[in-house]
Amino acid sequence: MAEGNIRGDTPKQPIRENEQLSDIILILDKMELLLQAVSKLGKDGKYETVPADKKHGNSFLKVDKYSNIVENFFKNFWSQLKDPARFGILSMKQKEMEKPENKQAIKDLAEGKQTDAVAEFLKKYEIKPKNTANEQSINSKKDEMMAKKTEGQEQQAPPADDKQPRKRYNEAMINWEQLKNFGLSKEFLQEKGLLEQMLRGYKTNQAVPITMNFGSAVLRTDARLSFQQSAAGPVVLGIHGIRQQPELDKAFFGHVFSEEDKKNLRETGNMGRVVELRLRSGEYAPSFVSLDKTTNEIVAMKVENAYIPDEIKNVKLTEQEKNDLKEGKAVYLEGMTAANGNEFNAHVQFNADRRGIEFRFETDKVFNRQILGGVELSPKQTEDLNNGRAIFVEDMVRKDGEKFSAFVKLDEASGRPAYTRYNPDSPEGAREIYVPKELNGVALNPQDREELRQGKPVFLENMVNRKGEEYSSFVKLDLETGRPSYSRTPDGFSERQEFKIPAEVWGVTLTATQRGKLQDGKAVLVEGMKGYDGKQFSQYVKANFNQGRLDYYNENPERKKDASQRNVVNQGQNQGQDKKKSQGKSVG
Template sequence: METDKNQDPKKDHHQNQNHNQTQNTPSSDTLLVLHNNSNTIGLVQNINPDGTINHTAPNQEYSNPILKINQKEDAFTQFYSDFYHQLKNPEDFTFFKITEYEAKEIAQDLQNYIDQASVKEIDQLKDYAVSIDAVQAQLDRQNKLTQFQQSKSIQPHIKEQQYRYLPEQIDWNIMSKLNLNQEKLKYLNALEPLLKGYKTPTLIPITFNQETIKTAMDVRLSLRLNDVGYLEVRIHPVRKEPDFTTKLFGHEFTQEDRHNLLETGNMGRIVNLINPMTDELTPSVISRDRLTNELIALRAEHIRLPLVLSGVTLNDEQKKTLKEGKPLFIENMISKRGTLFNAMVQFNAEKRYVEFLFNSNIKGLQLQLQHKNLQNTIKAEVPATFRGKPLHKWQIEKLKAGETSYINGLTDSKGKKYQGYISFDKNIGKFEFSFKNPKKLGEGNKNSVVKSNGHKM
C-alpha cells in the first residue's frame, strides 16, 4: 500500500496515540441540558450547592471537564435521582443522556435543530429526554430487589426448618405393611416433609391386605404423636369430593363456602368451630386438601404471616386481610428471576402458609364464564342481513326462535338470482343455508329410517 508522502508521521503517530488512549479509556455517559425558557443547549459540568447548574455551550472550548457518569444502568438511575432532587427548579430544564465522546457534536446538532424547529417539534424532544418518573420507578425496583436478596441471605447457616421427628421414631413395621420403607420414601421425596411434621407433598401409592383381599390406593401420609407419645402413621385417602353434608366441628357450610372451597381451596373467612375436647368456640379458617379433598381446619391464632412476601413488606391492613382468611391482591412483587409480577395470595389452612392462587380451577372458571357470556351474546343477536340482503322483522323473529325461514332475492357471484332456506345456529353464531326446505328433508329422512328398521347393520 502506498503512503501519502505529504503526511506528517509525527501527526499520524499523535493521532494514533489519541485513538489508542480513547480505546483504552472506559466510556462514560454525560448529560445535555435544554433550558426550557431560552431553548438553549448546554453540556452539564456540575451542580452548585444552591441547586444551579454549571454548563458550557456546545460551540465553546471548556476548561472544566464535563460531567461523567458510569454507564451501568443502576449507577445512572441512582445518580440521576440524586442529581435531579438537588436542582433548585428542575421543571426549568430537560435533560438528555448521551456518551461523553459524542457529547459536543450532538449538542451542536441539537442546538441547530432547535433554532429552526417549531414549538411542537421542540416539545416532542421530551420523548427522548430522561424521565424522572421512569428513573424513580427503576430505582424503586432495584431497591426492592436488593431488599429481597438481602432478606434471603439473612442467617444463611441456620436451617430453614428443624425436624420435628426422627426416622427412629417411625414404626417401620407399619410402613412395611403399606409396602413402604425408608429408601422408598426418600426416593419419592416424602421422608423429609414427614419428619418436618407435614403431609407428603404428593400422593403415595400404598398396598395393604384386608383379610384375603389386597388393596392398592394413592394416599397422602402424615405423622402425629398420640396421647401416649407414640408416633402414628396417618393415612389421608383420596375422596371423590369434599363432604359438605356433615358439619365440620359444628360448622354448616353455606353455598358460598362450598363454592370458595371448590374453586380456590380456601373458604375465605373466619368461623367459630366447636372444640371436641372442651366444647369451646374457636375462631378458625378452613381449607381443602386439593389432592385428597379432605377439609382441614386451623385455629386463627395459629396463622403465621411473613414480614416480607416476594419483596413486598406487608402493611397492617394487608396482614389483617390475610389473618381473616380473605384473598389479597398484591402488586409489584419480585420473582426469583428478579422480574415484577402481581398476584392474588391467601392463607391456606392445609399448607399453613400464604399461597399464590395460581390455580387452574380459577382460570378454568374464568374461561367458563367468558365462554358463557360469549354464548349469551351470540344467542341474543341475529344479524340483520344475510349475504348482503336485509332480513325482514318476521324472518329475524323466526330465526331467533330456532326456526327455518324462506329467503329470496339473493344474487350469486355471477349475478344470477337464487333463493333458499336459512336458519341460525345459536351455538356458533352462524347462518346455515339450504336450497331445499330442511324440514321436508328431515321428514324424508325419517321415512327412510322407518323403512330400514327391519334390517340389522
C-alpha cells in the first residue's frame, strides 16, 4: 500500500533532454552534395555514419560538442583530408532538423541542388577548421590548438584560401552567354552538381552532353568539362572529349612513351614514374602523367604542385613510401580504414588527372558488390560479372536521382563496372542494344520500341529538354552504340516547314522575278555570285522545300540532259574571258 501511495503521490516529471549531450554531428561532401550523420564515434577519432534523414534519426549519435572525443574527431578528420575544402562538418540539435527551413535545405542537398536555403544552412551550422572573426567555431582555445597541431601539415599542402569551398574562378569571370552555344547554362551545371567542381578548377566527374553549332555542321558529343584560363586572359570552357583510344604513339610535351609506359597507362591509368616534360615556356619540369579514364585524354601535373600526405586512411607512411609516391610509383598499404570503419588494403598512387592520391584494388579480386545503382544483383548476375560476361541491369539510379538502365561489364584493366547502352559481348554489325522505356519524359509504346530496335526513326511529341522546355522530334538509335540521335525529319535533316526564299544568295540580291520563280519551285540562273576566294561564279538555283534550303546546279535541272545541250553556266562564266580575248586581239 505504501509503495502504491508513493507511486500515486509522486507527480510525473517530463523527461528533459540533456542539453549537454544533445548535439548531432553531420558530415557534408560538398562535391557529391551528400549529407551523412555520425552514428558512432571512437576515442581514436574513427567514426561511422548513416543517412541524415528522419528514417535513421534513432541512430544519430548525440554528443557534447566540447568533449575531448569530439575534439579528436575534428582534428583527425581535417588532418587526414588531402582536400579539406571538399568536406564540411556541421553541428546542431536534432530537433533543429525539423525546422521548415532546415528540412528544405536538407531536401535540396539530397537532390543535388545548391540553393539559398542550403547556403543559409551551412552558414548557420557549419564548423570551420580555423577560427576567424566571420566563422563559427567550437571555441577559440580549441581552434588555436587545432591550428598549431595542423600547422606543419598545412605548410605541406597546396596553398589555399581560408574560405570554404576554395574556388579558383569567380562566377563573374564566366561568359554564360557563350556557354549557351554549347547547350549549357549555369542552372543546368548547378542542378547536376557540376558547377562547384568547375569553379574550383577541376574537371566534371562525369561526361556531359554538349552541342556545338558551326553553322555548316552540328557536333553532338559527350565530354568532361572544366574552366580554363586562356592565354589571352578570359576564362574559357575546356572540353575534354571522349577518345576511342589514348594517343600514346605521339610525343607528349617532348616525351616519347616507351612500351612499358603505354602498358602502365592502359592497365592502371598512371605511368608509374616521373618524367621531364617540356612546358610551353620551353623549360622542362618533372611531372606525373596519367590517363583520364573517362575520356582517354593524357593528363600531366608538375611534381612540385603535388601534395603527398604523411598519413592515408589512418596508416602512417614511411619516408620510403612517401618517396615512392613522389616518384610516381604505386605503394601497397594494408590496414587502411574506410569511412564505415572497415579495414581494407589497396595500392595507392598519385594520379595527375585526379590531382591527388587514388586507390587501386587488385583486379583479380572477386567482384562481391551486391548492389549496383541501388539495384540488388542476383547470384547469377554476380557470377556472370566475375566470369567476364556482360549483364543487363534495369532501373539503376544516378547520383542526381535520374533512373537509367545499361549493360554492365567489368573493365579488364581496372576491375570496375563499365556501363554501355549496347551489349559488349555481342558482335559488331549485330549489336544487341538497349531500347529504353521512355525518352526525355515520353513513354515508348511496344511499336515505338520495336521500330527503334530495328534502326527506324520514330516521332515523339512533347519531350522535355534539360531546360524544361517541351519539343517534338524524330528519334533514332545507333544500332552499334544504342545512343539516340534527334532530327526534325525522318531522314535526319531540318524539319520540313514553309521555306522562305532569301533576299540574297552569295552576295547577289535576287530580283522579284527570281524570287517568284523560286517560290513556284522553278530553277533560275543567278550570275555574279562571289565565293570565299573572292572570285565570281554563276549557278542554277532551285528551292528544296523538303529540306528547307536552296540547291545549286551547274546545269538547268529542269532540262533533260542532252549531248548537244549548251552549259549555260559555263558560258556565262567564260563570256567575260572571251570578250577580253577578242579585245586583246583587236588591240594587237
